[in-house]
Amino acid sequence: MELNILGIYLIGMLIVLSLAIIAGTVFIIIKAIKAKTTGSRMVLLSIFPALVIQALSWIFNIGWMRFGLTFSGYPFIHAVLFIIASIIASPYWDKSKKIRIMNVLFFVSYIMTYIFLPDVSDDGTWYFLFFSVRSNWLSLIAGVIASVSATGNFVLFILQLVGIGELKSEESRKVQSIHTENSIEE
Numbered sequence: 001m002e003l004n005i006l007g008i009y010l011i012g013m014l015i016v017l018s019l020a021i022i023a024g025t026v027f028i029i030i031k032a033i034k035a036k037t038t039g040s041r042m043v044l045l046s047i048f049p050a051l052v053i054q055a056l057s058w059i060f061n062i063g064w065m066r067f068g069l070t071f072s073g074y075p076f077i078h079a080v081l082f083i084i085a086s087i088i089a090s091p092y093w094d095k096s097k098k099i100r101i102m103n104v105l106f107f108v109s110y111i112m113t114y115i116f117l118p119d120v121s122d123d124g125t126w127y128f129l130f131f132s133v134r135s136n137w138l139s140l141i142a143g144v145i146a147s148v149s150a151t152g153n154f155v156l157f158i159l160q161l162v163g164i165g166e167l168k169s170e171e172s173r174k175v176q177s178i179h180t181e182n183s184i185e186e
Contacts, residue, residue, distance in 0.1 A: 039093030063119030112149040
């Protein structure tokens with residue numbers, strides 16, 4: 001019996017991915033139930049459909065490019081960063097309009113990255129949008145859209161974290177000023 005390392009790697013990756021999706025889904029649902037605001041609930045419950053769209057796009061558009069990207073870990077790392085940023089941003093959804101807008105654009109750019117990411121078949125034709133569009137020229141345009149969306153998603157990830165840091169420092173300054181006012185009055 002020959003040891004098929006690639007087969008073992010793929011089965012192991014599927015098992016780990018399945019367990020991560022199940023655990024992540026349970027975690028997100030529990031966090032959404034405990035969320036204090038409807039904005040937080042909405043953000044947390046929107047994570048799962050976005051990940052489903054990513055997975056369906058990845059499965060139904062599989063080709064040589066996605067095959068290579070899968071082994072690089074790109075879809076998994078991107079999904080983890082997406083989940084982390086969304087969970088971190090969810091408590092601030094109702095507190096800041098800027099964070100809310102960035103988070104919506106973050107979701108849209110995440111989904112667009114995977115829907116418009118083209119792939120190539122064995123015969124050399126490019127396709128995207130769940131195999132429905134098979135055109136080299138349109139796939140080139142879709143590739144540009146996917147690249148801009150992926151770059152925008154990364155920039156929005158950073159901007160959200162910076163915006164949340166600014167909100168936290170502003171909140172801590174308010175708490176500091178309240179403490180100093182209370183200590184002056186005493």
